[in-house]
Amino acid sequence: MAPTLSTLNGDQVDRSVFEAVLKRRLFFTEAFEIYRLSPDYKGDNRGLFDYGPPGCALLANIVDVWRTHFVLEENMLEVDCTVITPAQVLKTSGHVDKFADWMCKDPVKGDYLRADHLVENVLKARLERGTKGLLKDSPRLDEATIAEYNGILARIDNYDGDGLAELIKQHDIRNPETNNEVLPPIPFNLIRACLSPPGTAQGQFLNFKKLLDCNQGVMPFASASIGKCYRNEISPRSGLLRVREFLLAEIEHYVDPENKQHERFSEVSGLSLPLLDREMQLSGKTTPRTMTIKQAVESSVIDNETLGYFLGRVLLLLLKLGIDPTKLRFRQHMANEMAHYARDCWDAELLTSYGWIECVGCADRSAYDLTVHSKHTGTPFVVREALPEPVKVDEWQATLNKKLAGPRFKQDAKTIQTALSALDQPTLATLSAQLTATGTATLTVPLLSDGTTTTVPLPRDLLTITKSTRLLTTRTYTPSVIEPSFGIGRILYSLLEHVYWSRPDDPARAVLSLPAALAPTKVLVVPLSANAQLTPLAHRLAARLRRAGIASNVDASSAGIGKRYARNDEVGTPFGVTVDFETLRDGSVTLRERDSMVQVRGGEEEVVGAVRALVEGVETWEGVMARLKVVVGKKEDEEE
Structure with a gap:
């Protein structure tokens, strides 16, 4: 029985090689990296x-x-x-009190580990090694253990702090980097230390x-x-x-x-x-x-x-x-x-x-x-929407005695009135019952000065709550x-x-098959050689493409054309245009498609139009090959 969550598809990416390509081509890099490498740096630039x-x-x-x-x-x-964002907004929305993950601490090293990810990663690793008989000092995992681990992994997002603590204890889950035991999970708020x-x-x-x-x-x-x-x-x-x-x-x-x-x-x-x-x-x-x-x-x-x-x-x-x-x-x-x-x-x-x-x-x-x-x-x-026909409804209405409320509450009277106006029908019914039973209703009111709330007692002389029937012409929700x-x-x-x-x-030749609409650069323009007549033509063509809204680069370096195309394949450039000696004779250029490396030849106007149609998604490469001449018989590595 194979593990279901510890393996990927057969074409699993070698992450170290893949991320090395991304960093080498500067898709991304660690922030403040040169400081992290400094021996006296004490900061934390992770994430x-x-x-x-x-x-x-x-x-x-x-x-x-x-x-x-x-x-x-x-x-x-x-x-x-x-x-x-003001803290009170996040408090009201529930993020401060409820937006948390469960965290475990390695008490020896001091690392903090997200509890569900810790359990998940350890069990996945055990499945990966155990089903291949690679666990140290241990036989292959039996069917029951494999089924148990897979069941836990399938439900991992449903465990609370106590459930995760029990899993960690029962299955001896440790920090995989140090093999140290970890402390029981505690809630860790993801918002409190943030500005937004x-x-x-x-x-x-x-x-x-x-x-x-x-x-x-x-x-x-x-x-x-x-x-x-x-x-x-x-x-x-x-x-x-x-x-x-x-x-x-x-x-x-x-x-x-x-x-x-x-x-x-x-x-x-x-x-x-x-x-x-x-x-x-x-x-x-x-x-x-x-x-x-x-x-x-x-x-x-x-x-x-x-x-x-x-x-x-x-x-x-x-x-x-x-x-x-x-x-x-x-x-x-x-x-x-x-x-x-x-x-x-x-x-x-x-x-x-x-x-x-x-x-x-x-x-x-x-x-x-x-x-x-x-x-x-x-x-x-x-939202207030007009009803197709009027409807009779019984509803509670609260009335604040403004003549008495003004002198008593001064500048807070308007806040109290606003809070009353925002009450829903169940709350008004509760306040009416309080008023009947005790002669005073307790209203929760926000304090606009600091964002907190307070309770305000409103006796009968200040507050009247009545139930009446009225004809409703609009629906409010x-x-x-x-x-x-x-x-x-x-x-x-x-x-x-x-x-x-x-x-x-050639496994060393990486390719990113990004859709043309997403590719950072749409077209690489290359002069076939360092001939002084070719480079100006390449720059002129690239400028024309850019004026048409098509991102393009010129690579007139001394590297072979195959190498120039290869390094642009790594950044996902879908098309390449080569300016060569035929361009000098008749104005034609070649257009190369990244994934297949197939090239077609046509006039500059034809090729620019084809690129625009390909980038906009109104034509396929197959369609371009059908109407432009396919170049055959020459490999990129020979064009040097």
């Missing part, structure tokens, strides 16, 4: 990275595709909110009323934001995947809580998703089942149409970016890992050499955020929110692993 030129370009191109796919196509309202929230959502929620006005009061609608975020990572050890500063793109789709249908659902309903739902994980299964989105919504595997719609749109985006569909799954959150605000949540996970990595979270946040911020500030975050949240850096890294390969005849 902090700088993107180099190709990394910056790739990141920007991913964001451009994301913005086109969502913001433009869905007509979303994009905002750019400050990353510096772990996402861009709160700024969008706090601007809800203004955004609703921007949309002419029409529901449903969505806002979107892209920005830097920060987390106090326990142990940032997985390169670009677990970092302390990262780029996040988030959507908040506001929808009627009583009607979560989506008008464009039919566009994605037939798409098939690889789903690993909660029940499958609890039963120890790790292989997703494929269902259409329509089937998943109708069977309540996915909670509602709008959530299903966005899962489909996430799938289409990831495929458009070039993600390998065989290394993609959607995993539903287990009960113990569900965020405090979530009603249902699915992660788009991508398979890498680090295992399955959460890259996109898609949650139904219900009305949690708008409700808590409304209650704390007294600002009503509600607090919207639910569907939130797709994209970790752009994680998507970037996973994508690079998925498109990385090496030439079969």
Whole structure:
């Protein structure tokens, strides 16, 4: 029986070689690296990275595709909110008290380890070695142990602190780097030490009323934001995947809580998703089942149409970016890992050499955020919609005696009035019962000076709560929110692993098969030789491409043309144009395609048009080969 979570596909990436290529080509590098290498440096730069030129370009191109796919196509309202957030906002949202992971400490070395990752990594390593008979001083793992480990791994996200502590004790889980025992898990807050929230959502929620006005009061609608975020990572050890500063793109789709249908659902309903739902994980299964989105919504595997719609749109985006569909799954959150605000949540996970990595979270946040911020500030975050016909309703109404409240509460009277206006019907009913029973109702009021709350006793002479019947012509409700949240850096890294390969005849020749739309540079222009007449032609052609909006570089170095192409294959440049002596005679140039290394020849106008069509995705390479002359018989290495 083979382990199910401790192995990758047969084409597993050699991470050390792969990341060496990325660092050599300056996709990314450790931040403050020269200081880290200094003997007197005492800082901690783990989880902090700088993107180099190709990394910056790739990141920007991913964001451009994301913005086109969502913001433009869905007509979303994009905002750019400050990353510096008052502590009380994070306190109200629940992140300070509830946004935590379980941490273990190696008491000898002093390392802090995330408990679930510690258990997961140790058991995966045991499976990897034990099923191959490689465990030191131990026979191969028996079937029962393999099944037990796989069951734990399948449910790892559902263990709380006590459950993780029991696993660590029962299976003698130790720090794999030191073999030291670790202390029992304790909660570690990911937000408290940060200047900003772990996402861009709160700024969008706090601007809800203004955004609703921007949309002419029409529901449903969505806002979107892209920005830097920060987390106090326990142990940032997985390169670009677990970092302390990262780029996040988030959507908040506001929808009627009583009607979560989506008008464009039919566009994605037939798409098939690889789903690993909660029940499958609890039963120890790790292989997703494929269902259409329509089937998943109708069977309540996915909670509602709008959530299903966005899962489909996430799938289409990831495929458009070039993600390998065989290394993609959607995993539903287990009960113990569900965020405090979530009603249902699915992660788009991508398979890498680090295992399955959460890259996109898609949650139904219900009305949690708008409700808590409304209650704390007294600002009503509600939608008012005209009813087709008037309806009679019985409702509680609170009236503050302003003549007495003003002299008694002075500048706080307005705050009290605002807090009363924001109360919902159940709260008003409770306060009415208090007023009847004791003659005084206790109101919780935010103190705007420092963001805390206080309670204010309101006797009968100040407060009247009555129940009356009135004719309702509008319906008032607090919207639910569907939130797709994209970790752009994680998507970037996973994508690079998925498109990385090496030439079969030369393992040292690495290739990144990035889609043309994402490639940092679209075209490499090379003069065949150092002939003085060729280089100016190459620069002229590159300038023409850039004027057409196509990123291009000229490599007129003394290296052979094969080597020049090879080093640009490493950064994912999809096309190469060679200026040679035939160019001097008739103006024609060759166009090379990165993956196949096939070249075609045509006039400069033809080749520039072909490149533009290829980059824009309106023509395929096969189509270009069909209309331009294919160059045969000469290898790149011979063109030196």
